[in-house]
Amino acid sequence: MPDILSTSTSGLLAYQRALATTSHNIANANTEGYSRQRTVLSTRIPEPSGAGYFGTGVKVSSVERIYDQFLAEQLNSSTSGMAKLDAFYTLSSQVDNLLADPNAGLTPAIQEFFDAMQGVADNPSSIPAREVLLAQAESLAYRFQSVDQRLVGLRDVTNASIANSVDEINALSDSIAKMNHSIVQAQAQAGGQPPNDLLDQRDLLVRQLAERVPVTTVMQDDGAMNVFIGNGQGLVIGRDATQLVASQSEYDVNTLRVTLSSTSGTGPDVTNFINGGTLGGLLSFNKEVLEPTQNALGRIAIGLAESINDQHAQGLDLNNALGGDFFGFGGVTDKATAAASSFNSGTAELTYAITDVTALTTSDYRISTTDGANYTVTRLSDNGIVGTYTPGAYPATIDVPGEGFSFSLDVAAAAGDSFELRPTRAAARDIRFLIDDPKLIAAAAPLRATESTSNLGSSQLSNLDTAVGATTDLAAVFAAGDVTLTYDSGSGGYVLGGALAGTLAYNPATESFGKTFDLGAIDPDYAGITFTLSGVPLEGDGFTLSKNDNAVGDNGNALKLAAIDSTPILDGGTTTFQNGYGQMVSNVGARTHQASIDLDSQTALVNQAELALESVSGVNLDEEAADMLRFQQAYQATAQLIGIAQSMFDTLLNAVRR
Numbered sequence: 001m002p003d004i005l006s007t008s009t010s011g012l013l014a015y016q017r018a019l020a021t022t023s024h025n026i027a028n029a030n031t032e033g034y035s036r037q038r039t040v041l042s043t044r045i046p047e048p049s050g051a052g053y054f055g056t057g058v059k060v061s062s063v064e065r066i067y068d069q070f071l072a073e074q075l076n077s078s079t080s081g082m083a084k085l086d087a088f089y090t091l092s093s094q095v096d097n098l099l100a101d102p103n104a105g106l107t108p109a110i111q112e113f114f115d116a117m118q119g120v121a122d123n124p125s126s127i128p129a130r131e132v133l134l135a136q137a138e139s140l141a142y143r144f145q146s147v148d149q150r151l152v153g154l155r156d157v158t159n160a161s162i163a164n165s166v167d168e169i170n171a172l173s174d175s176i177a178k179m180n181h182s183i184v185q186a187q188a189q190a191g192g193q194p195p196n197d198l199l200d201q202r203d204l205l206v207r208q209l210a211e212r213v214p215v216t217t218v219m220q221d222d223g224a225m226n227v228f229i230g231n232g233q234g235l236v237i238g239r240d241a242t243q244l245v246a247s248q249s250e251y252d253v254n255t256l257r258v259t260l261s262s263t264s265g266t267g268p269d270v271t272n273f274i275n276g277g278t279l280g281g282l283l284s285f286n287k288e289v290l291e292p293t294q295n296a297l298g299r300i301a302i303g304l305a306e307s308i309n310d311q312h313a314q315g316l317d318l319n320n321a322l323g324g325d326f327f328g329f330g331g332v333t334d335k336a337t338a339a340a341s342s343f344n345s346g347t348a349e350l351t352y353a354i355t356d357v358t359a360l361t362t363s364d365y366r367i368s369t370t371d372g373a374n375y376t377v378t379r380l381s382d383n384g385i386v387g388t389y390t391p392g393a394y395p396a397t398i399d400v401p402g403e404g405f406s407f408s409l410d411v412a413a414a415a416g417d418s419f420e421l422r423p424t425r426a427a428a429r430d431i432r433f434l435i436d437d438p439k440l441i442a443a444a445a446p447l448r449a450t451e452s453t454s455n456l457g458s459s460q461l462s463n464l465d466t467a468v469g470a471t472t473d474l475a476a477v478f479a480a481g482d483v484t485l486t487y488d489s490g491s492g493g494y495v496l497g498g499a500l501a502g503t504l505a506y507n508p509a510t511e512s513f514g515k516t517f518d519l520g521a522i523d524p525d526y527a528g529i530t531f532t533l534s535g536v537p538l539e540g541d542g543f544t545l546s547k548n549d550n551a552v553g554d555n556g557n558a559l560k561l562a563a564i565d566s567t568p569i570l571d572g573g574t575t576t577f578q579n580g581y582g583q584m585v586s587n588v589g590a591r592t593h594q595a596s597i598d599l600d601s602q603t604a605l606v607n608q609a610e611l612a613l614e615s616v617s618g619v620n621l622d623e624e625a626a627d628m629l630r631f632q633q634a635y636q637a638t639a640q641l642i643g644i645a646q647s648m649f650d651t652l653l654n655a656v657r658r
Helices: 004-027 069-100 107-122 127-189 196-210 277-312 474-480 556-566 577-617 621-657
Strands: 037-043 047-049 052-054 058-065 216-219 225-229 233-237 244-248 256-262 265-269 350-354 365-368 375-379 384-389 396-400 405-409 418-421 447-451 460-466 483-488 493-498 502-505 515-518 529-534 542-547
Touching: 004 037, 004 058, 004 621, 058 196, 069 127, 069 196, 069 277, 069 577, 107 127, 107 556, 107 577, 127 196, 127 225, 127 233, 127 244, 127 256, 127 277, 196 225, 277 556, 277 577, 350 418, 384 396, 447 460, 556 577
Parallel strands: none
Antiparallel strands: 037 058, 047 052, 216 225, 225 233, 244 256, 256 265, 350 405, 365 375, 365 418, 375 384, 396 405, 447 542, 460 529, 483 493, 483 542, 493 502, 515 529
16 A cells, blocks of 8 residues: 555655746746747556555656647748748849939930930031040940949859858758757657757757758657758758758859759759748849849840941941941950850850840850750740751851840760850940040941932932941942932933942832832842932933041931930830830839738748747746746645654554553
């Protein structure tokens, strides 16, 4: 039969443990990651007797942690989402502020450049007006460079943050692996009882890891926790942690990829699978905002510069020479080398050139071959296959229709080789203003039409023009000499003379209202030189087309240069440069605004998840005070039983003495 003393002693020990647990809760009420603990009491094995079973007291079965794994995983997931949006919004808002800044953005510089161009068109003989144009052109080139430098600076900051995040993830994964080891040992030493405080520390490490990269966890039977990232790559397996590596892209030293370390070298690339946490936000910013913005800025730089250059080449400067390039890129538009994969086994060099600024996109491209004979071009913005091409003989140049560029190979690439093209990425960085003399601005139209002094009819020649992009070599046309037009009814129109032979059919009876001609129909070398003949000529009436020398006051080409501002050129000839820049700013602004809204929403979800977990695992001081009072009273009552047992023992001793 059990004795009162033994039963009372078990109660004293049990309530002492319960009070210790309550004290532990109170002491850690403000400890981050701490989960409330509870002493689980159960009855000791009763002793049988003829009258039944008599209880033998109480024992402590375990000290359990009040914890909800589902709520903890919800908090980890919400935390990853919030950290990603926070990193993304912080960086994206900087790009948004840069592009929209009236002092640092591109819009004012473009407008001031074309205003200065209009100033030259208004007064083409004015040297001061030409000097203002040179200053604005140089300022525009500098503004392109400045904006790009700011974007490159953000790239450097982002890359440094990616590297720091990877280091922090590696440190946390090591700590989790070590904590797994400690937990397994502690649990074995305690006969399978969970080491609650160590579990809390591990859960806090996992939560801190989730701030940096999205994780999923799986428990092992021995108490260790496996941690996975991406699409199931193991970061922590039991006591072993795998390191992440922030390494250079195989195509670009300035682009970082995230891979898992491997004893055999570079492990699997998990960059595209990291869709949360601070690291996910940094990678998303690079891919979704920074790189597209640099590409879009470069496309505007190329489109504007090439359009200005092409039109400027159609005019005459004050030295009676055709206009030279206004802007240059150091090879970006003529011939640039594509980035070869560091894994390429062949020696082929792939170069590319801009062929059509109106067709340029803001995407990067990858050209790859599986067999060394056929090359697949992939648009990376949407992973769309642009086309597959087979050069046949080398060296080979292949035009990529609809994308605005061509690529060339000196020799055949090896099977499995690949290259990455960024047609517009470096343009804003490399744009340069090339003219340093105001006399070299080609404001005048290249040709003039002179009416014969002996004309007696009402014939007129108007709208003399040279088409930009035509195959006409104006220098060769000028070298060939003047072209004369003489009306001869017997020949059925105007007979060409001088540098060009042929007849322009013209019937005054039906075409006196005006008929347009392209000299390219007579000679392809003159393609794009157009004009309109009208009126009723008499026999021998004519005109002379000649080089527009000494046309100091002519503004024919300057007007066309100024009109480029409002001419749709980008996106297949549907978007002006100002609108293109506005779309770029709008896209970044929209993504930034959406990120701000999503961040507010995700922050609310995190707060809700924290409150939900806190309501289960958090320490309530009022509740702990009540428990302390309850356990204290139970302890005191049990202590009274000790006194009763002592009294009964004394009475028994006294009875024996008698």
